[in-house]
Amino acid sequence: MICFPYSPVLDYSLSSILQVYITAIPARFHCISTFKTRKKMNRFVVRSVMRGLINGRSYCSGSSSGSSSGHAYRSAIVGRSLQLSGQHNGVTFGGFEWRRMMSSAPASVEKATSEREEKTEKSAEEETKGKEVVTSSYWGISRPKITREDGTAWPWNCFMPWETYRTDLSIDLKKHHEPKNFTDKFAYRTVKILRIPTDIFFQRRYGCRAMMLETVAAVPGMVGGMLLHLKSLRKFQQSGGWIKALLEEAENERMHLMTMIELVQPKWYERLLVLTVQGVFFNAFFVLYLLSPKLAHRIVGYLEEEAIHSYTEYLKDIESGKIENVPAPSIAIDYWRLPKDATLKDVIIVIRADEAHHRDVNHFASDIHFQGKELREAPAPLGYH
Template structure:
C-alpha cells in the first residue's frame, strides 16, 4: 500500500504518462491515481507555453533542494479556520464606491469566463451555500476559476510593493514596513496558483486570457496606485471578499458531496510544506487554509486603506502586548472589515502614527509601541 507521500509524489509522473493523442486538437487524459478517467481538450501547438500537460516529476527540482522560504506561512488551527465567515465592508467614501464598482465589473467578466453564477444572497449572508438547490460547478470549472483568480490576485501586492520600494529609494526615506507585507501577500497568492497547477494545466484559451488580463490589470493597477493608494487597497479588500465567497462555496460543494472526485484527492507536496499541512491532507483541507489566507488579505487591505498612506507604519509589523487584540500575521484577532486607525492597540496608533514621530530604538513606551525601527 502506498503512503500518502509516495502517492502524491508519483501522481505527476503517472498522469504525464497516460496521455493518449487523438485528433489534432484533442487529448484524453487518464487521470489515473488522482482524478479517474475523464476527457479534457488541449491545444496541439508545439510551443511549450501553450501546451496543456501535467508537469513531469523530473521537470521540477525537489523541494528538499531549497532552503527555508523567505516568507514562512503561519500554521492555522481548525478553530481559526472554522471561524472564517463571508463578510462585506460597506462603502463610505467616494474612493470606496469606485473600488467596489470596479470589483463588481471585474467579477461579472470573470464569472462569464469561468461559468460561475454569483449569488447576491449568499454574498450578503441571507442564504447558505449548503442548500440543496445551490448552484455548483464541475471540478474542471472550479479549477479554472481558482487558477485564473490566483493569477490575477498575485498582481496587486507586487505592484504596490514595487511602487513603495521605488518611492522609498527616490525620497531617501523609510517605508514604515509596508513593503514586506505587500510582497508577502503577492508571494502567498503565487503559491496558491502553483498549488492548483498540480491538478490542472490550462490550455491555449486560458493562457491567452491570463496573459491579456495580467497585462491590462497590472498597468491599470500601477497607474491607479500612483493616484490613490488608499482606493487601491480598498479595491483589493473587496476582491478578497469575493475570493472568500468563492472558496466558501467550493468547500460547501465538497462537504455536500457534490464533488466526489475531490473527497480523497491529496494535497501536493508544495502545499504540504508551505502551509504546514499534515501529509495526508486532502483537497478540502487545502481549500480551507487557502480561504483563511484570502480572509487575512481581506483584513490586511481594508486595514491599510484605513491608514494614512504616507505617514502611518504598517500595523502588522509592530510589536504589541500579548493580552491586547491587535493586527497579527495569523488569525489570532480577525477583523473582516479591517482595523480602524483608533482600534489598533487602543490609543497607541493615535500617538505613534503622527507625522514626524520617530520611534526610539530599544525603548518601549507605555501602550506597547514598537521597540525597534521598521524599515
C-alpha cells in the same frame, strides 16, 4: 556526388587498381551521397594505394604467373578498395574470384563516428560540470543540506522550511467593509462588474476560476511593495514594514497559484486569457496606485472578499461530491504544514483563510490613507498569514 564503378579487371598491376577506382567503364555502380561516407572511402582507397606502393613492388614487377601469396595480396587490395556498400558481386578469372565486397563498411564507419561524437559530448559535459564546480567553489555559494522536521531532505527551491506556517483558521470569514463614500462605492462596484465576465466564462469550474483569481491577486502586493520600495529610497524613509508585508502577500498568492496548477491543467485559451488579464491588470493597477493608493487598497480588499466567496462555493461542491476530494499536493502539505493525509478540502480551507487575512490587511491600509496618513505611520500587521 561521386560514383564508384565496378568492372572486371584482367591486369593485376597497380595501374589497373587505380583504373578500377578512377576510369574503368562501369557495368554497375553504386553512388554514395553522404559527405562523411565519401570522405571515409577516399581515405581508405588512398591508404590501400600507398600501402601497395611501399610494400608491393614485387607484385607490380612480377610475371602473371607469380606466387599464390602475391595473387592473394593483390586480390585483397582490389577487394578492399571496392568495399563500398552492402552487396556481394563476384567474377572469377583464372582461378581467382574477384569479389566486390559490399559489406558493412558504411555502417561501421557511421557507428565509429557516432561513438566518437558520444565520447566528445561526454567529455564536454564532464568539462562543463568541472567548471561549474570550480565556479561555485570560487564564489563560495553553495546550498546547505536542508531537511524537514522528520529528517527527510527538503525537496523545494521555491520556498524554505522557515517560510512555511500554519494558517490561523479562526479568522472571521464574514467581515465586510460597507461602502461609505464615493471612493468605496466606486471600488465595490468595479469589483462586482469584473465578477460578471468571470462568472460567465468559468461558471462553476472553480479550479480554473481559482487559477485565474490567483494570477490577478498576486499582482497588487508586488506593485504596492515595489512603489513603496522606490518611495523609501527616494525620500530616505523607512516603510514601517509595509514593503515586506506587501511583497510577502504577493509571494503567498503566488504559492496559491503554484498549488492550483498541481490540481488544474488549464487549456490553451485559458492560458491566453491569463496572459491578457495579467498584462492589462498590472499596468492598470500600477497607474491606479500612483494616483490613489487608498482606492487601490480598497479595490484589493473587495477582490479578496470575492475570493472568499469563490472558495466557499468551491468547498460546497467538494462536500456535495460534485468535485472529487483528491489528496493534497505535496507542495501544499509542506507550505502550510498540513498532515500527510491532507486532501483538497484542507487545501481550500487554508487558502480561503489566507484570502481573509489579505482582505483585512488591504482594508486596513486603505483606512490609513483615508485618515490622511502614510502607511509607515501605522506599522504593518505581523503574522498576517
